[in-house]
Each structure stands twice: as C-alpha cells, then as structure tokens.
Amino acid sequence: MTDALLALREVAKSFGDTVALSPTTLDIAEGSFVAIVGPSGCGKSTLFNVIAGLLAPDAGAVLLSQRDVTGTTGHVGYMLQKDLLVPWRTVEDNITMAKRLTGRVTTEDRSEARRMARAYGLGEFLRHYPSALSGGMRQRVAFMRTLMTHQRLLLLDEPFGALDAQTRLEMQQWLLQVWRDAERTVLFITHDVDESIFLADRVIVMSPRPGRVVADFANPLARPRTLEMLTEPDFIALKGQIMHLLHGGAA
Template sequence: MTTTTASPVKIELRDIVQRFDANLALDNTSLTINEGEFVSVVGPSGCGKSTLFNILSGILTPTEGHAFIDGQDITGQPGHVGYMLQKDLLLPWKSALENITLGKALHGRVSTQDRQDAADMARRYGLGDFLNHFPHAMSGGMRQRVALMRTLSFARDVMLLDEPFGALDSQTRLEMQEWLLQVWQETGSTILFVTHDVEEAIFLSDRVVVMSPRPGRIQEIINVDIERPRRIRDLTDPRFMAYKARALELIYGNAKAGA
C-alpha cells in the first residue's frame, strides 16, 4: 500500500460505508493518498467510483466513516477540493477566462489580480488565444482544458477528476493526458483520477486502485513502477502490458465469475 515517496499523507478515507436505501454502494473502504501523488480509480460501473468521488468533494455525507485532507476532517464539507467531470460544465454565458475564475466569482468578486493569474495560467497551458471566447466557440479538448484550469484556479492542492477525457476522441485524449501530466508536474497537485479506461489509468498514475462492484469496494491497488516523465512509447512497454493484464484480469475475470 505504501509508495516509495516519503511525502506526507494528503487525502485519507477512513472506513467509508455508503448506503442508498437498502443498496450498499460502498463497503468499508479506506484509502490514503500522499501529497503530490497521482492515483487512479478504475472499475466497472456500479463499483462506487463516483460515490467515492462525491464523498471526497463533500457534496455527499457517507453513511459511515470519515474523509480527511491534511489531517483535517472534511466529511460532508464542500469547498476543500477542486473537481472536474466528463461534462465540462462550463457556463455558456461566460468567457473561458470568466469560467476559469468561477471559483473566485462564487466566493465574492474576481479581482484584477485573479484575472491576471488566470490569464497567465491559461497562456502557460496553451489557451492564450481563447481567453475571451465563449465555450461554444471552442473544441472539446479546449473546453476540457478550461474546465481543468477552473479546477486548478479554485484548488490546485487536491483535484478530483472523474473521467475528464471520456468524451474526447482518442487522439485528443492522448494529447490531453500528456498535457495533464505536464500540468500536474508543474503544480505538484495531488490528483485522484476516476476512469474506466485501464490504459489511461496506468499511463497517468503512480498507483491504480481497482474496484469491484456490488457492493463497491477496493479489490487491489497496483503500484505503477514506470519512471516519469511518461512517454507515448511507455504504452507498449512490457511492464505496462503486465499492469494492464493484471488490471483487466481483476475487472473482467471478476465480472465473469459474478455472472
């Protein structure tokens, strides 16, 4: 469970249980993530990925258990982490820049400094010419970049990403994955990344948490021991193949047994 890094614990989920009526969505789940770590959660639908996600973001209070960030109990408290979904959720009436600074706007006024910071970040991450565009004038990949910058601008410490690239075509997706790794390396954020794409999870992460459904629980955690920065060619590395085989076996082998 422990990684080779000696960073302090950033996120801790302790004995989380989530029931929806009689339905057990998440069964006694604990997970610790260190500062600056990139951890992915994979698993078939119904394995509690999104439930886990909502609990960490504070919009869902679990039936049992607690969530901690920097050792502080944040169970059921929104506002401590940034999050992003497959849907970009950009407000159509706001420009890219105004969408990036949404977090500030929701907490009062957006200062000139906030706008400047957002613009600097947008330029650094390849959005310069789109600052003043409305979302409908941007491509899907661009919109997801704006959505991630909105998340970064709100809370770059801890970011939860729920299948952020799920709706993109495979080429754009790969571009976005490399871009995300660049952003992550520069910001030192702690990232929890939910996906059902095993390759994506392995390519991006330090650790891959494989979950199983009914009830949702952690089945195994795979340590991805491939050096960074990761490159496209790592996708065909024998170690990568071995991790992928293991993850697929856990997910699909299990599904077959259950059927």
C-alpha cells in the same frame, strides 16, 4: 495518525438496500497521481461525491491534511466528464469561476488565469465564449478552472471520457505536463485501463456489488511518461493484472 493529504477511514455509503460503497480506507500521499478504475456501479463516483462533500457517508470519516471534512464542501477541486463551462462567461471568466462563486475575482486572479491560458495554448481564446471551443479545448478550460480553485486535492471524474481517442491521448499528455507544473494531488476516475497506467503513480481497482476496493497497484513506470511506455513490458504486465481483476477468469 497519518501524514497523507487525504485519508479515508472506513467510509461507507448505501442507497436503500444497495451498498454503493462498503467500508473503505485509503491514504493518498501529497503530490501523488492516483487513478481509480472499475466498471460502472463500483462506487467510484459515490466515493468522489463523499470526498467532495456532496454526499454525507453513512459511516466513517474523510480527513484532509488530518482535518475532518466529512460531509462538508469547499475543500477540493472537482471536474467531471461534462465540462460544465457556463455559456454566458468568457474563457477567462470561466477559469476564474471558483473565485467568483466564493469571494472576489482580483486582478491577480485574472493575471494568473491569463498566464495559465497562454502557457497551455488557449491565450488566443481568453475573450471567447465556450460555444466557440472544441471539446478538447473546453476540457482544458474546465481543468484550468479546477486548478484555479487553488485546492491541493483535485478530483477528476472521467474528464476525458467524452473525447475521441486522438484528442484523449493529447489531453493525457497535456494533463501530465500541467500536473508536473502545478504540484497538486490528483485523484482520477476512469474506466480506461491504459489511461490509468499512463497517468498514475498508483492504480486502485474497484469492483461492484458491493462497491469496494479490490486491489491497489504501485505503478513501476518512471516519469516523465512517454508514448513508448504504452508498449513496455511493465505496462503490459500491470495492464494484464488489472484486466484480470476487472474481467475475472474470462479475460
């Protein structure tokens, strides 16, 4: 048995002859920030869809707080590169979307959504429709919507992948601040090695054909993270190891 928040036990998934994910076992500790890096086709999105319950694995089990949730939905917060805000709802109503889809949006939910939006710089935009927001603002709203699921585990699939470099750096710092306040467990997919090291406590490297975990690094960087750390020897050393795994001897 394990006291991890999320435990994957020999989870595997194939599509026809393609092994998207070979048997994978992982433990994610409560409150940690874990990044998964890997090239496309390494099975990271398949892994996410299995954890979220959108895909049933061919074999293995997904345990959340030691409860078997394999192939079921409704137990994680989930966010993609596409913000998926609904254009017909205001910012406030988008933030409370999860409750509207699963129960009733209460006055407390609304107050919480407003508090959150004000605390994270979107207080002026509560009554705006998403079409009025910039890409970075939209992703912030999408993340607040994810937080408002009140799930302990958040799956973020390249959430900042579509943003420009400057906005992305701002969003990373913002995310770290929100994560510290919100005390959640984050599993974060990215193809950006710098991003994975800057954000995570632990960096898992995956590789394609067949999709599998090839390395699992503990990040030596202390918290809180600062931009200066991006050039520290520890950062560079870890980046070198990961790059070597991703690009082989050629790097």
